[in-house]
Amino acid sequence: MQPLDTHPDFDESFRDSFAAVDDTTGKRNWFYPQKPTGKWHNRRVWFTIFQLTVMFALPFIKVNGQPLFLFNILERKFIVFGIFIGPQDYWLFGLMMISFFVFIVLFTTVFGRVWCGWACPQTVFMEMVFRKIEYVIEGDWKAQRALAKAPWNSEKITKRTLKAVIFLALSFAIANLLLSYFVGIDRLERIILEPISEHLTLFLGICAFTLVFFWNFAWLRDQACTVVCPYGRLQGVLLDKNSVVIAYDYKRGEPREKLRKGAERTAGDCINCFQCVNVCPTGIDIRNGTQMECVNCTACIDACDNIMEKVNLPKGLIRYDSENNISAGKSKLITTRTIAYAVVLTALWVGLGYAIFTRNDTETTLLRAPGSRFIENPDGTISNLYTFKLFNKTNHPIQPEMKLLFPKGTLKFAGIPNLNLEAAGMVEGSVFITIPKSELSKRRTDVSLGIYADGKQLEEFKTTFIAPEE
Numbered sequence: 001m002q003p004l005d006t007h008p009d010f011d012e013s014f015r016d017s018f019a020a021v022d023d024t025t026g027k028r029n030w031f032y033p034q035k036p037t038g039k040w041h042n043r044r045v046w047f048t049i050f051q052l053t054v055m056f057a058l059p060f061i062k063v064n065g066q067p068l069f070l071f072n073i074l075e076r077k078f079i080v081f082g083i084f085i086g087p088q089d090y091w092l093f094g095l096m097m098i099s100f101f102v103f104i105v106l107f108t109t110v111f112g113r114v115w116c117g118w119a120c121p122q123t124v125f126m127e128m129v130f131r132k133i134e135y136v137i138e139g140d141w142k143a144q145r146a147l148a149k150a151p152w153n154s155e156k157i158t159k160r161t162l163k164a165v166i167f168l169a170l171s172f173a174i175a176n177l178l179l180s181y182f183v184g185i186d187r188l189e190r191i192i193l194e195p196i197s198e199h200l201t202l203f204l205g206i207c208a209f210t211l212v213f214f215w216n217f218a219w220l221r222d223q224a225c226t227v228v229c230p231y232g233r234l235q236g237v238l239l240d241k242n243s244v245v246i247a248y249d250y251k252r253g254e255p256r257e258k259l260r261k262g263a264e265r266t267a268g269d270c271i272n273c274f275q276c277v278n279v280c281p282t283g284i285d286i287r288n289g290t291q292m293e294c295v296n297c298t299a300c301i302d303a304c305d306n307i308m309e310k311v312n313l314p315k316g317l318i319r320y321d322s323e324n325n326i327s328a329g330k331s332k333l334i335t336t337r338t339i340a341y342a343v344v345l346t347a348l349w350v351g352l353g354y355a356i357f358t359r360n361d362t363e364t365t366l367l368r369a370p371g372s373r374f375i376e377n378p379d380g381t382i383s384n385l386y387t388f389k390l391f392n393k394t395n396h397p398i399q400p401e402m403k404l405l406f407p408k409g410t411l412k413f414a415g416i417p418n419l420n421l422e423a424a425g426m427v428e429g430s431v432f433i434t435i436p437k438s439e440l441s442k443r444r445t446d447v448s449l450g451i452y453a454d455g456k457q458l459e460e461f462k463t464t465f466i467a468p469e470e
Contacts, residue, residue: 019283019293020226030148031222032141033131034278038302047118048128055121059180059188066395067184074182077395077424083356084395086424088363092355099348106341108231108238110333112245116231117296122216122224125174127281127297130167130217137163141278164218171213175206222282225295232292239290241323242332246296248276248287248318249326256287259311269313276300276318286318360459362400362421362451363391367463369430374466381409381434382467389428390451392421398453402431405448405460409435433465440467 017023020031061068063082070079078085078093085093107115116123137159138144150156180188183202191199191206216224226232239245248270257267270287277285279300282293286300304318325331366388375383392398398421404411413419416429433447444464451459 018226020223028223029283031281031283032144032148033281033299034141034275034303035135036279036297036299036302038306040298040302044118044128044298048124051119051124052129056177059177059185064396069181070184071181072183079395084393084424086391086393088391088393089359092352092359095348095352095355099345099352102341102345102348105238106338106345108234109240109243109338109341112239112243112290113231113235113294113296116225117246117298120225120295122229123295123297125170126217126221126224129170131281133166133170134163137166167218168210168214171217172206172210174213175209178209179206222293226282226293232295235290235292240335240337241327242335244320244322244333245290246286246294246298246301246318247290247321247323247326249316249321250287251326253287253317269308269317271307271311273307275303275307279303290323359393361392361394361398361453362458363393364402364449364451364459364461365389366431366449366461368466374468376468377434380438381436382440382465383432383434384465385414385430385432386463387428387430389426390419390421391426392424395423397422397425398458400458401452403450403452404433405450407435407439407445407447409433409439409447411449435465435467437467440465443467443469 020029021027022029058069059067066082066084067079068082070077072078076087080093080096104115134144138147147156147159176188176192179191179202183191187202191202196203220228253268253270255267256270256272257265259265259271276287277283277300279302280286281297281299282295284291284293286294301318301320305315308315308317322331322333366386369385369387372385375385377383388402390400390402400419400421402411402419410433412432412434414430414432416427419427421427435445435447439445444466446462447465448460448462450457450461
């Protein structure tokens with residue numbers, strides 16, 4: 001994080017302390033932010049409505065009878081944008097995750113923590129859902145602070161109980177939403193409608209996640225962003241002076257001075273009203289510069305703009321901007337570093353796209369049976385015994401057929417009636433490959449086999465065939 005290039009008396013001692021902890025007692029500082037209002041907050045409200053609609057609707061969207069997204073860790077089944085990823089394609093899922101993290105790095109380098117303030121589920125649910133309920137039940141920041149200090153009278157018990165019940169109900173809904181991404185909406189419906197005894201493990205999982213979410217939004221709150229999540233600490237290596245962040249224009253605002261009615265103003269535009277501090281959900285003073293605790297929620301922008309409007313000063317004292325643009329009037333979003341990240345990300349996306357569109361629907365492992373030798377048959381043919389595993393890498397059933405492509409010969413399966421594959425299923429068994437001696441010119445011969453379904457070749461693979469020496 002870059003220090004501000006301000007006047008010589010600028011004090012950076014705030015970086016030696018943590019806003020969420022009382023320096024004197026070492027106890028936690030509970031924050032009661034003032035209710036935000038303004039155009040940026042209104043934009044976040046509309047974006048939140050859109051985001052929550054998408055989050056709750058996605059589990060119901062299906063492609064060819066399968067969910068658009070599924071992250072079934074227990075059964076090792078993943079579906080991303082309708083693309084099925086089974087155990088054999090974990091590397092593909094890993095490539096998707098690497099691409100996502102590189103995208104986050106690139107996005108953060110250019111636009112700071114916009115993700116945190118606008119799209120992170122923790123911020124969205126905490127500030128735009130649970131915090132709103134607190135304002136309705138307990139009032140604005142001063143009323144909440146007074147209630148926290150008040151003795152446990154009937155009013156406090158009633159308000160805290162009502163809030164806890166609503167928080168618990170919302171946590172239960174979020175737990176069900178999360179589970180729908182892990183097991184699918186159809187199975188979640190069965191869990192809800194059928195007796196608990198038939199889905200006891202998953203029901204206990206829902207209860208556990210409900211308690212975790214309740215604890216998070218009722219107690220952990222801002223510390224999930226400032227203590228648990230490492231993203232804020234990554235700012236130190238991801239941000240530079242060209243990154244667009246929520247920033248205080250110290251060139252225009254310093255030196256700070258209270259507004260005096262009728263007096264000629266010789267100081268900067270900051271009137272030291274502390275409204276930007278009062279609305280901050282993590283308790284920081286944005287005028288100190290970019291800080292680890294800042295989640296770019298825009299509350300301070302609205303608070304400052306509202307004050308500037310009241311005192312007839314230009315808005316934008318706190319705004320989305322870069323350090324270089326504030327200090328020198330120069331803005332440069334595209335830098336060598338962002339170009340490098342973009343090149344890496346593009347390469348990952350190209351590789352990912354190629355891997356997805358060229359992968360086979362099946363994957364076969366064919367190995368010679370341990371300890372087996374070739375068999376010389378009376379009709380002049382040679383047989384080798386192999387064991388195989390055939391995996392279905394799709395989310396629909398397949399009736400495959402294994403064929404010997406080269407050289408000429410026959411296949412005879414042992415112990416299995418057919419190769420029918422369930423969705424994401426696997427079949428294993430043994431097979432004899434028999435080839436006439438006339439097709440074998442040396443001791444070791446490469447043979448090619450293929451997997452077919454509905455007249456279409458799904459896969460081609462090779463193995464070695466052993467024959468007696470001439």
